[in-house]
Amino acid sequence: MEAGFKDPGAAVLIIGNPDDKCLERLTTLYRVYGPRGLKLIVISNSGVSRVLESMRSFLQKNTSFTIELYVVNPGDATRSGVDKYTDVVTCDQELLEALPSNLKSKVVAQ
Amino acid sequence: MKYEVIITSDRTMMSNHHGKEFLGFIATGPPIAMSERLWLYLAAPKPKVDDLGRPVEAPYGLRKIEAVLVNAGFNAAIIDPDHLDKHVDSAKIVMIGHHDYFAYGPPSSEWWSLTGLEPINRRSFIRLMESPAIRRAKKNGAKIIVGGPAAWQWLYETEFVEKWGVDTIVEGEGERVVVKLVEKALRGEPLPRYVYVGVDNAPGVNEIPVIKGASVNGLVEIMRGCPRGCKFCSVTLRPLRFIPLEKILAEVEVNLRAGVKSTILHSEDVLLYYADGVKPRPDPLIKLHKEVLERIGPDGSVAWSHASLAAIKYAEENYRLISKLMHEYILSEHRKFIGVEVGIETGSPNLARKIMVAKSAPYPPEEWPSIVEDAFRIMHENKIIPAATVILGIPEETPDDVVKTIELIDRLKPYRSIIVPMFFVPMGVLKNNNKWFLRDQLKPEHIEALKKMYEHTIYWAEDIMKVYMDSPRYLPVKALLKYFLWYVKYKVNKYMVKLEEIVKK
Incomplete structure (x- = not known):
């Protein structure tokens, strides 16, 4: 009887605060993976408020699929709890360079 | 604890x-x-x-x-x-x-x-x-x-x-x-x-639990979601589910045990409870009302949260269902009327077709103004008092659409109701539109529509207040409301002039 919450089936790592170009890419990924549910992990050092602000138009377009959005500091990037990312969107090259090496190698391998 | x-x-x-x-x-x-x-x-x-x-x-x-x-x-x-x-x-x-x-x-x-x-x-x-x-x-x-x-x-x-x-x-x-x-x-x-x-x-019906304590004024959900698909509404994005009668009654009992003797049947369209698409069916509605009213007794109050005007018209014209529900079940010495929220939204068939094509169903959107009029007449005759909304500033709205809304409000004058203007807020599938309708965007026809709605509501307000709050315990609230209405009447003409000046600028 109890179906419980269906966790999102796709995880996308977003490095940096998304700008318009990144959101465009994210929209493409949404079209592809949205039906599976999306877990978005944004690594940013600009604060939750700014990330939500940048993501607002993207989040508002969604009226169908489950989306979970996590915002983490670069220092906590390895604590996202995700083993494998379905895709990576790099919005901040400098931040990518500054990521812990184990995460960076995962990203580069994508 | x-x-x-x-x-x-x-x-x-x-x-x-x-x-x-x-x-x-x-x-x-x-x-x-x-x-x-x-x-x-x-x-x-x-x-x-x-x-x-x-x-x-x-x-x-x-x-x-x-x-x-x-x-x-x-x-x-x-x-x-x-x-x-x-x-x-x-x-x-x-x-x-x-x-x-x-x-x-x-x-x-x-x-x-x-x-x-x-x-x-x-x-x-x-x-x-x-x-x-x-x-x-x-x-x-x-x-x-x-x-x-x-x-x-x-x-x-x-x-x-x-x-x-x-x-x-x-x-x-x-x-x-x-x-x-x-x-x-x-x-x-x-x-x-x-x-x-x-x-x-979205939870299935089995995952929606029965409440543990009383809800405000005995509100009880009978359906979730709405099949009409109006573009400005977020409820329509949810799948449609009917709450089984036993769950509804279990919640009514929870409320009664807490001393709440009123029940508000909540749905985006109460008359569509176990409906055939958008066509109301008498049996489930009669059973629902009969069972609920048996529990709350003759002095408990009942209301519908929302109903669609098309469903009211269809139910009455095909089954005389509104008259039957009201006169055989709902109305009593203590229940002299029921209240319900309804959406007019526009008086323009063109705009209705663009933003709420199924709101008039099973009738075509071209008939929307006459559906509204017929439903208001049916409600008036059967002691149902609607609080109706009209949306101003919907994307794609033209001056002609607003004029048609004004004309419709004029024709609703004989029917006991209040009509509340709503400025468009981006919600539902239009939520990413970001075009809030605000005072600066008002045009002369909007001011005229605001005036019409104000006049309609003021015309009926005191009459409604008499039946809505007929117990002596409401005297202080009634006195405050009467004072508020007096103040609004006193101020509104000056305010309308101010709005007109803003529009001219």
């Missing part, structure tokens, strides 16, 4: 509004002609609470979350905002729900825009979040999770998310997701900042 999860909201939500749901809408405006304290008393008096600060009646959405968590084995309860300090030292999670956190929804945004004054619901919510109790909870490390129908508004107030330390915003139906979030929070795992609950995570 210590709770690990406390569920709350601000005063404008945590109130039974003197037992009159409609008075709650007063909190969507700023205080006019009286102090904020008096205004708040009028809209949202404090509810009865027990020793732990648990309200006897609480908002239905919060009751559902409470029931899900209790059923899942968590120690959770709804706490009145004035009694949070009794629990914030033990609470690990504070969950907050609201219909209109920041007054961006209709009609708050409209009163705000027209008067330039911040509505009470927003002021009251900000006060709650800045209260010593909430600050202490946060300082103690409690997680704050916010949700409800107005969750979308947090995306426009992201600084408050940071300032108040809101951990998670939940948009959509909460039944499935809250258990996961509470488990994560209690285990100390990172929480998502934002969750949109998609259609795949």
Whole structure:
């Protein structure tokens, strides 16, 4: 009887605060993976408020699929709890360079 | 008793509004002609609470979350905002729900825009979040999770998310997701900042629990979702589910046990309960009313939260169902009328076709104005008092559309009702449109429409007040409302001139 919450089936790592170009890419990924549910992990050092602000138009377009959005500091990037990312969107090259090496190698391998 | 999860909201939500749901809408405006304290008393008096600060009646959405968590084995309860300090030292999670956190929804945004004054619901919510109790909870490390129908508004107030330390915003139906979030929070795992609950995570009928305590004014959900697909509405994005009669009756019993003798049957379209598509069916509706009314007795009040005008017309013209329900079941010595919210939205068939093509179904949108008129006549004849909404500033609206709305309102004059203008707010599939309709965008035809709606409502207001509040216990509230109406009448002409000047500029 109890179906419980269906966790999102796709995880996308977003490095940096998304700008318009990144959101465009994210929209493409949404079209592809949205039906599976999306877990978005944004690594940013600009604060939750700014990330939500940048993501607002993207989040508002969604009226169908489950989306979970996590915002983490670069220092906590390895604590996202995700083993494998379905895709990576790099919005901040400098931040990518500054990521812990184990995460960076995962990203580069994508 | 210590709770690990406390569920709350601000005063404008945590109130039974003197037992009159409609008075709650007063909190969507700023205080006019009286102090904020008096205004708040009028809209949202404090509810009865027990020793732990648990309200006897609480908002239905919060009751559902409470029931899900209790059923899942968590120690959770709804706490009145004035009694949070009794629990914030033990609470690990504070969950907050609201219909209109920041007054961006209709009609708050409209009163705000027209008067330039911040509505009470927003002021009251900000006060709650800045209260010593909430600050202490946060300082103690409690997680704050916010949700409800107005969750979308947090995306426009992201600084408050940071300032108040809101951990998670939940948009959509909460039944499935809250258990996961509470488990994560209690285990100390990172929480998502934002969750949109998609259609795949909408709870099935079996997962929607029976409430554990009474709901405000006995509100009981009979359906969830709506098949009509109006573009400006968010409810229509949810799948349609009918709540089985035994669950509805179980909730009526919960309310009765708490001493709440009224029942508000809640649905976006009450007459579509177990309908054949958009065509009402007599049997399920008669059974529903018969069973509910048997339980609440002849002196308990009953109301429909919402009904569609097309369904009212269809039900009456095909089965004389409205007359039957009202005269054979609902009306009694103590129940002299029922109230219901209905949506006119526009008087223009062209605009109806563009934004709410199925609202007129099973009739074509071309017939929309006559459907509205027929439904108003049927309601008037059967002692149903509608509170109707009209949306101004819908995207793609033309001056001719507004003129058609004005003409329709004129034709509704003989029918006992109130008609409330709503400025367009981007919601539903139009939520990314971002084009709030505000005072600066008013055109002469909008002013004329506002005037017509004002005149219609004032014409019927005193008559409605007589039947709506006929008990002597309402005398103080009635006196305040009469004073407010007098003040509005006194001021409105000057204000309309001011609006016309703004439009000219």
